[in-house]
Structure formats: structure tokens, C-alpha cells
Amino acid sequence: MKIAIGGKGGSGKTTVAGTLARILAERGQRVVALDDDSNPNLAVTLGLAHGQAASLPAIPRDWLEEKPDGEGGTRLELKVPAEDFIERFGQPVGENLTLLVMGQPDHGGSG
Amino acid sequence: MRGVLRGLVSTTSRMTVVDLEAGLEHLSRGTARHVDTLLLVAEPYFKSLEAAQRSFTLAKDLGIGRISMVANKIRSSRDEATVREFAGRHEVTVAGIVPFDPAVVEADEQGAAVIDQRPEATSVAAIRRLADRLLTAA
Numbered sequence: 643m644k645i646a647i648g649g650k651g652g653s654g655k656t657t658v659a660g661t662l663a664r665i666l667a668e669r670g671q672r673v674v675a676l677d678d679d680s681n682p683n684l685a686v687t688l689g690l691a692h693g694q695a696a697s698l699p700a701i702p703r704d705w706l707e708e709k710p711d712g713e714g715g716t717r718l719e720l721k722v723p724a725e726d727f728i729e730r731f732g733q734p735v736g737e738n739l740t741l742l743v744m745g746q747p748d749h750g751g752s753g
Numbered sequence: 754m755r756g757v758l759r760g761l762v763s764t765t766s767r768m769t770v771v772d773l774e775a776g777l778e779h780l781s782r783g784t785a786r787h788v789d790t791l792l793l794v795a796e797p798y799f800k801s802l803e804a805a806q807r808s809f810t811l812a813k814d815l816g817i818g819r820i821s822m823v824a825n826k827i828r829s830s831r832d833e834a835t836v837r838e839f840a841g842r843h844e845v846t847v848a849g850i851v852p853f854d855p856a857v858v859e860a861d862e863q864g865a866a867v868i869d870q871r872p873e874a875t876s877v878a879a880i881r882r883l884a885d886r887l888l889t890a891a
Contacts, residue, residue, distance in 0.1 A: 643768050643888075644762050644763070644768075644787060644788045644789045645792060645887070646771040646791050646817075647770065647771065647772055647773060648791060648793050648808055649775070649793055649794030649804075649805070649808075649825075650775060650776060650801055651776065653794045653825060654794055654826060654851070656772050657867065657876070658792070658794050658851065658883075659771075659772040660772070660868075661867060661868050662770055663770040664868050666884055666887075669884060672766075672768065673767060673768045673769070674761070674767045674769045674770075675769075675772070676759075676762065676769060676770070676771040676772065677772050678758075678772060678784070679772055679775060681775075684772045686865070689865070689868065689869045701757070706757065717756055718757050720761070724765040724766075727761060742761070744755050744759075
């Protein structure tokens with residue numbers, strides 16, 4: 643199941659998202675929580691302490707490749723399996739849950 | 754880069770929970786492509802419900818299979834009725850009713866997770882029921 647959670651700012655969507663991810667993991671699901679908000683604070687509602695929720699490091703260029711996007715341009719895609727990426731760059735939150743924060747505007751594929 | 758990460762949602766075998774940008778006008782084809790279930794969190798007042806309704810229409814156009822509302826910060830049966838009436842009128846299902854909960858406010862203030870601070874909180878219990886409903890429906 644691929645769940646996205648939306649709502650107005652202040653609606654409590656991040657509390658719902660973080661708590662839901664924790665509960666699904668408790669229920670034995672392997673879960674990836676993705677923070678797609680440009681003001682990322684999913685980590686807190688997942689239970690990570692301040693500062694423990696490191697943003698994603700720059701992704702090595704050789705993990706990525708350019709593919710045609712079907713509209714005449716190209717887009718970057720992962721060259722490695724998703725699992726490798728999640729284990730390398732994800733922030734573990736307990737046993738079944740991993741956090742990826744993608745709202746970091748300064749990590750545009752360099753490094 | 755965000756495109757790369759969104760692509761992960763499709764390719765990983767794991768269950769994924771994506772916390773979207775606030776305000777669903779940001780909901781893009783790129784995100785929608787990778788998602789099969791959209792939960793719209795709304796508070797029981799007109800502006801919030803209207804925003805959810807706009808998002809709902811947009812998400813339907815983008816082809817997301819399952820779209821439900823989660824009513825949050827519900828303080829009374831009247832609040833719940835407001836949300837249910839709205840959802841019924843717009844033919845959206847309500848996947849969860851989460852009560853207003855001081856434990857959430859407290860956890861926010863302390864920069865902690867409500868599920869760690871108060872695992873028995875009423876809001877957490879409501880989200881457990883939501884999780885069960887999602888797992889049963891999957």
C-alpha cells in the first residue's frame with residue numbers, strides 16, 4: 643500500500659502521518675515514511691529527537707542516471723535498487739520503519 | 754531529486770507513508786503516479802472541508818484509486834456530523850475520525866511524538882483504528 647497524506651497547514655496531517663506510520667510498523671509492516679513537505683517535521687511525530695532527524699546527505703552521482711522523461715527531456719533516476727538506497731540513506735526509526743526526508747532544496751543530486 | 758525519491762515509493766516493496774506538502778494544490782502528477790491511497794486530513798470547519806473537497810477533485814482527476822478523508826480535531830458529535838454530512842454530500846468516504854486531543858498539543862510543544870508520550874491517547878487510538886481499516890481494505 644502506498645499512502646499519501648495531505649491537508650492544509652495546521653490540519654494535523656503530519657501528526658496523522660507520523661503516528662500512522664508508527665502503528666503500521668508496530669503491526670508488522672515494513673514501512674518507509676517519506677517527508678515530502680518543504681518544511682519537514684515528520685521526524686518529530688515519528689519519535690526522532692531533534693537533531694537526530696538528519697536530512698538526506700547528498701546522493702552520490704554514480705547512484706543516479708539520466709533517463710528520457712518521455713517529454714523530450716531527461717530525468718534523474720536511481721541506478722541502484724530501492725532497498726539499497728533506503729538502507730544507505732534512510733533514518734531508522736525502530737525495527738520496521740525508516741524515514742526519508744526529501745524536502746531539502748539544496749541536495750540536488752550533486753556530491 | 755524529489756522525483757528520484759518519489760520514484761522510490763513505486764519501486765520499494767515496503768509500505769510507504771508520504772507526508773505531502775501542505776496545501777494540496779501541490780499534489781502533482783509526479784506524486785500521484787506513485788500513490789494508491791490518499792488520505793485528506795481536514796478539520797470540521799468550512800474552509801478546511803472546502804480545501805479537502807478541492808483536493809479530492811484534483812486527486813480524482815490525477816487518477817488516485819482510493820481517496821478518503823480523515824477528520825481531525827473533532828470536539829463533539831456535532832463536529833463529526835458536520836464532517837460526515839459534508840463527505841456524504843461529496844461522495845467521499847471518511848476513513849477516520851480523530852478527536853481533538855490535548856495530548857497532541859502537549860507533544861507538539863515538547864517536540865515529541867504523541868505515540869511515545871501518550872500511547873493510550875484518544876487520538877492515537879483513533880489512528881490505530883484508521884490503520885486497521887486501511888490494512889483490512891488493502
